[in-house]
Amino acid sequence: MTKPLSLKPDPKLDLVLERTLDVPRELVWTALTKPEHLRHWFAPKPWAITDCEIDLRPGGAIRFVMRSPEGQEFPNIGCYLDIVPNERLVWTDALLPGYRPSENPFFTAVLTLEPQGSGTRYRAIAVHRDEAGRKKHEDMGFHEGWGTVADQMVAYIKSKLA
Numbered sequence: 001m002t003k004p005l006s007l008k009p010d011p012k013l014d015l016v017l018e019r020t021l022d023v024p025r026e027l028v029w030t031a032l033t034k035p036e037h038l039r040h041w042f043a044p045k046p047w048a049i050t051d052c053e054i055d056l057r058p059g060g061a062i063r064f065v066m067r068s069p070e071g072q073e074f075p076n077i078g079c080y081l082d083i084v085p086n087e088r089l090v091w092t093d094a095l096l097p098g099y100r101p102s103e104n105p106f107f108t109a110v111l112t113l114e115p116q117g118s119g120t121r122y123r124a125i126a127v128h129r130d131e132a133g134r135k136k137h138e139d140m141g142f143h144e145g146w147g148t149v150a151d152q153m154v155a156y157i158k159s160k161l162a
Contacts, residue, residue, distance in 0.1 A: 007125065013127065015125070019147070024120065025113040027162060028113055029113060033054060037161070038054070040160070047068055058081060059098055062077070062078045081095075086113060087112065087114075088111065089109075109126060
């Protein structure tokens with residue numbers, strides 16, 4: 001049995017998105033952990049992921065480049081901290097691959113997947129260092145953006161993986 005993650009979100013520091021997805025959690029896991037799938041849904045359209053690398057192990061890299069509709073590119077790099085297949089995925093931009101500190105940490109992502117009937121209870125928590133970071137992420141459109149990509153992920157799974 002997998003040890004549960006003991007993280008209670010703090011509304012002053014953390015943002016939470018919870019959804020029930022009408023696709024099996026094994027397919028959600030595949031969409032989240034394979035670059036050939038992630039690149040198709042992980043940026044809210046009309047944004048796009050132009051490059052993606054996943055080294056799915058603690059200390060491994062998650063790297064992707066987001067491209068704006070105007071063509072501006074935004075590289076992102078983080079480090080996986082915790083991986084429980086089909087249950088939990090935790091990564092942070094506070095660390096680079098190999099657990100090396102990054103210069104500009106912003107947040108840590110904690111994704112949990114629970115079976116719910118034939119679907120998945122999806123919970124994404126964005127953990128921030130301080131209230132200013134949480135507010136900045138919220139003002140950037142966390143709920144709308146992460147909600148949109150969750151919807152895009154479900155549509156992708158139904159069209160390509162199911």
